[in-house]
Amino acid sequence: MRQQFLVISAFHEDIIEIAETLNMFHVGNQWMIFVLDMVARDFDAGTVTINLDEGANIAFALNETEPNCQDSLNCTISEISLALVDAISKITVEEESIYGEISDEEWEAIRFTKQEKQSEILGYMKEFLKTNAKCSSCARWRVETAITWGKSQENRKFRSTPQRDAKNRNFEFINIGYWTPVLGFVCQELAFPHIEHHFRNITMDILTVHNPPWQILTKNSNGDIVEHKGIVMEIVKELSRALNFSYYLHEASSWKEEDSLSTSAGGNESDELVGSMTFRIPYRVVEMVQGNQFFIAAVAATLEDPDQKPFNYTQPISVQKYSFITRKPDEVSRIYLFTAPFTVETWFCLMGIILLTAPTLYAINRLAPLKEMRIVGLSTVKSCFWYIFGALLQQGGMYLPTADSGRLVVGFWWIVVIVLVTTYCGNLVAFLTFPKFQPGVDYLNQLEDHKDIVQYGLRNGTFFERYVQSTTREDFKHYLERAKIYGSAQEEDIEAVKRGERINIDWRINLQLIVQRHFERDKECRFALGRESFVDEQIAMIVPAQSAYLHLVNRHIKSMFRMGFIERWHQMNLPSAGKCNGKSAQRQVTNHKVNMDDMLGCFLVLLLGFTFALLIVCGEFWYRRFPASRKRRQFTN
Incomplete structure (x- = not known):
């Protein structure tokens, strides 16, 4: 929240000290302090602000009025009158030079309005008084402001030993202008330049590590970073543009590199796990951030116990959920597909109707009052049965009852046949297009019903393991008790998952990446992700504990969320639902070809x-x- 403070007091030093203890000097507040001392040259702004932290916005108005200056009202009126006459003569000459070159109609179109002519006259009067004023130069106030933002970063390269605080020994005070009774406020710079120009295009040091898809670093043959991208890097670029600073990236060793140094040198790159994790923050990053040498650590880190960390977290930039991967359920056998459109009760009712309609047609044909109305082809129950069965298969018959009673039976039977055949064909198409699958594992609490899954896997270094220690969900605790922690692709044993013997828990985006890679290789969907997504893991960036710019960075991150930037960067860098999930899978089912x-x-x-x-x-x-x-x-x- 931004606040402006105007201090007019002879005790300005005490006011600054009290406000500093109340943490009222930060990047959001603006302080204008009038120093009422008669001798401005005795005022030292650096001494007054010795205890202020970096990021303060403070300006001083210093009294430079000459105490012995002789000034009179008549002299001032005379100078202002001369300035007015000079301004009117200049603008008159300017108008005459233009008027002589154009027609009257054009002049009426481009001539000065009253407001424009007034502004021009005042401008000429100020220019005249700046150079020729003699009488009105006694009362004068000079304003100087402090350049504080990022000064520890800007001046570090000039120091032989790094300093671990951000006090004002690096502050720079610049003269921004003055005020006189006649000219008013004449300035060459804003009173609080950081509010408008932020870091004023200085170069900041930013710490990072290579951790795709959050931070993707590309190096040249000399090991220098030549390209950087990823979700966190896109946020840093936008912060650089919005806060008006350039930056230099310093790479620290990632936790993968730290693990590789502690193991044998002959590691296999193909044994690395797919995807990334942010719960484990590299030790080197934590150590370097504590020194207050970097503006921000551009690393994706899981937000956990912020009050117990030696650094601060920014506003969360992402929320990742956990899920599990299993073998895709097998399709239900289609050997009885032709019976699927109707239930067993419907089939028995259909058989009963056929067995009932055939004798009814025989009886009505037999009981016809005239012998000529009796059809020979329907004179037996067997022939009536085959007639009814043929009509059900839409084959018709060679004979048609001549009696109205028999024709009514056949006609209504044809109506029943139309309804039955239409319903059967429509449902059969639906069963062909949308196959049924055997029950799979949609939720974690269903694992007890699937005895074929005998191995439980959990990725090493996940927030899920820490979360289970404080949760009340028994299925999470039961899973963790039986889970085998894996840290390599060999231990992950994705082939066992493909065989239906194993289940693994990881970030949902990591599991989607596994499904996508295996589909590209095998051209077949072999895996299924659980419908349940659990344990929201918040991810943020890191800033030093003494940083004055945490709230400023958070405000701009919120702005990026509102404008949809961060969501767009997630879509560009994180794996999306592939052909085995979502609408792509629906499209594949719609285009199903009938097979054996x-x-x-x-x-x-x-x-x-x-x-x-x-x-x-x-x-x-x-x-x-x-x-x-x-x-x-x-x-x-």
């Missing part, structure tokens, strides 16, 4: 029909052969 798994049930139905036909042929052969053999035996006897 889909048609296997249809072929089995055809095979079943052939089998029944063969059995019935055998029965018919035996049925006709048995009476013939009995007649031959009777003839022989």
Whole structure:
């Protein structure tokens, strides 16, 4: 919150000391202090502000009025009158030179308005009085302001030994202008230049480490950083533009490099884990930030126990959630796909309707009052059954009842057939397009129902492990008790996850990156991410504990959030939902091609029909052969 203070008192030193103890000197406040001493040359601004921290906005108005100056009202009036006459003559000459070159119509279009002519006359009068005033130069106040922002960074290169505080020994006081009764306030600089120009284009030292996708550093053959990008680096670039400073990047060793130094030198790069973590802050970064030598540490760090850290966190720049990765559930067998559109009860009702409609049609055809109305082709129950069954398959029949009663039965049966066939075909298309899958692990508390998963994995150095120690969720605690902490790709054992024997917990963006890489390699979706996202891990940047610019940086980070910059940088640098997730997976299902798994049930139905036909042929052969053999035996006897 910005506040302005005007101090007019002979006890300005005491007021500055009290305000400093109340932490009222910071980058948001502005202090204008009038020094009422008659002799301005005895005032030392550096001594008065000896205890102020860097980032204060303070200006002093010093009394330079000559005490023995002889001034009179008549002399002042005479000088102002001369200035007015000189200004009017100058503007008249200027107008006459222009008027003689153009027409009257053009002159009416471009001539000065009254307000413009007034401003021009006052400007000419001030110029005349600056050079020729003699009488009105007695009363005079000079204003000087302190240049404080970033002075410890700017002056560090001139010191032989670094200093660990940001007191005002680096402050610079500049003369910005003066005030007189006639000329008013004449200035060459703003009273508080940092409010408008912030750091005034000085060079700041910024600490960073290589940790994609947050900080991505590209070096040349000499080890110098030639390119930097990533989410944190984009925020630093925007801060540099908004706060008007340039910067020089200093790289510290990352925790990966620290681990590699503690292990054997012959490490395998292919054994590194996919993605990144921010919970473990490199020790070298913490050590260098405590020295107050850097403006900010441009590293993504997990926000944890800020009151117990030897540094400060900025406003969170990201929130990452944890999830788990498992084997994608297998698709349910489609061998009975042709029966899926209707439930078992519906199929039994359909069979019952067929068995009921056939005898009804036979009875109505048999009970027709006239013999001519009785159709010979419907004179048996068997023929009526095949007629009804053929109508169900939309094949029709050779015979049609002539009686109105029989035609009503057939007509309403056709209506039932239309509804049945339309419903069946529509549902069958839906089952073909959207396959069913076996139950998978959508939530962490469902692990007890999946006995085939025997290995639990958790990435090393995660905030999840610390969070479980204080949570009340029993499924988290149970998982951590059985989990194996892995720190390399070999220990991660992603192949066991692919076989359905293992589950791993990591950042959701890291798991999406794993899914994306395996899909690009295998051209097949083998993994599934849990629907549940848990444990919000807030990520921020680091500033020194004594930094005066923490609130300033936080205000601009909030502004970046409101304008959508940070969200855009997340979309550019973090993995998005790939072809195995979200709308891409939906599009893949929509474009599903019918394969042998889909048609296997249809072929089995055809095979079943052939089998029944063969059995019935055998029965018919035996049925006709048995009476013939009995007649031959009777003839022989």
